[in-house]
Amino acid sequence: MNTHNLAQLTHRLCTLGNGQKGLRTQLPVEVTIPAESTDPVIDIRVSDETVDRYGEIISASGWRLDHYRNNPVIQNAHQYGDVIFTLGKALRTEVVGSALVQRWQFAIEANPYARIAYGLYRGGFLNTASVGFIPIRWEDGTQQTAWTRKYLEQELLEVSAVGIPANPNALMLALKSGAVDTQDLDQLRNVLNGVAAEVTRLTKRERNQSLLTSVATRTHTLP
Numbered sequence: 001m002n003t004h005n006l007a008q009l010t011h012r013l014c015t016l017g018n019g020q021k022g023l024r025t026q027l028p029v030e031v032t033i034p035a036e037s038t039d040p041v042i043d044i045r046v047s048d049e050t051v052d053r054y055g056e057i058i059s060a061s062g063w064r065l066d067h068y069r070n071n072p073v074i075q076n077a078h079q080y081g082d083v084i085f086t087l088g089k090a091l092r093t094e095v096v097g098s099a100l101v102q103r104w105q106f107a108i109e110a111n112p113y114a115r116i117a118y119g120l121y122r123g124g125f126l127n128t129a130s131v132g133f134i135p136i137r138w139e140d141g142t143q144q145t146a147w148t149r150k151y152l153e154q155e156l157l158e159v160s161a162v163g164i165p166a167n168p169n170a171l172m173l174a175l176k177s178g179a180v181d182t183q184d185l186d187q188l189r190n191v192l193n194g195v196a197a198e199v200t201r202l203t204k205r206e207r208n209q210s211l212l213t214s215v216a217t218r219t220h221t222l223p
Helices: 006-012 112-122 168-177 182-220
Strands: 021-028 030-032 041-048 056-058 073-076 086-096 099-106 128-140 149-161
Touching: 006 021, 021 041, 041 112, 041 128, 086 112, 086 149, 099 112
Parallel strands: 056 149, 073 149
Antiparallel strands: 021 128, 030 041, 041 099, 073 086, 086 099, 128 149
């Protein structure tokens, strides 16, 4: 059994949204729509004890949730560079049996990304999510186990929707079924165009500032 020895996981480590080193893994999810709610919410099983694509298992009883519950945002594809990537928040995060489950509320009034995400999940066109966590204790598998590593204790830092709007087939099917509206896509395109224009403007300003600084420096050093 290993504790706090992340060096053994170097090949899997990445930088999480808060700057700490940890792991991310993408998992299939089960989505249900709460019958009692008229709000844009879904109940989702984010992680259970099935073997993931890395041959690893995350023990449900090992989840440490306090840090995540302080800021339970749902991001798109673990992107944190702009508020547009915040799709909503988790109203509930808890371990039930052998699974980590949440209730996601989507910010559909504020973010066209969130409206599309809600439609895709609600319509069954997306069925994966991703968690980011810091391993605390784990054990390595053997030739007799079906897994290569089992995480026994881990701190949850991130939960993210996956594949929005990166899967064009899902978007097309969602449009045909009515789960996503063309107006939502138009609004999303306008927002993204605005973000791209702002990035271009800031990049140009930084480049001009760098040029002016270079010229001033060279002028100052002339004999």
